Amino acid sequence: MTTTDRALPTPTPDPSGFVTMAALAQQWGIARSTLRTALGTWLPAPDATIGTAHVWRPESLAGLERPAIGRPVGARDRKPRTRRPSAEPASSSAPSTP
Numbered sequence: 001m002t003t004t005d006r007a008l009p010t011p012t013p014d015p016s017g018f019v020t021m022a023a024l025a026q027q028w029g030i031a032r033s034t035l036r037t038a039l040g041t042w043l044p045a046p047d048a049t050i051g052t053a054h055v056w057r058p059e060s061l062a063g064l065e066r067p068a069i070g071r072p073v074g075a076r077d078r079k080p081r082t083r084r085p086s087a088e089p090a091s092s093s094a095p096s097t098p
Contacts, residue, residue, distance in 0.1 A: 010062045018048065018055035030066070042067055 011019045011027050025032045035043060039054070042064070046054035 008064045008066055010058055013058050017057065018050070019058055019061065021054050024061070
């Protein structure tokens, strides 16, 4: 996969000239939680905050590339957790009731 395969389109601003996180998520097809996690990594810091909403100018987001989908760089491979043995072993010859 080349880097151009992950290029995100420049978002369309609302009438105020800014792009909100909700609009980014909708236009890029990415969950808002993914964008919140990406703040400060591949997604630049917002240009402004209006109320509690982070907003960007479209030119700040032009040419962004989303990292490869999957496990983040540096994630550790972990061994699967082992199950604890149960307190009572299951008996295969349980008495049957007529």
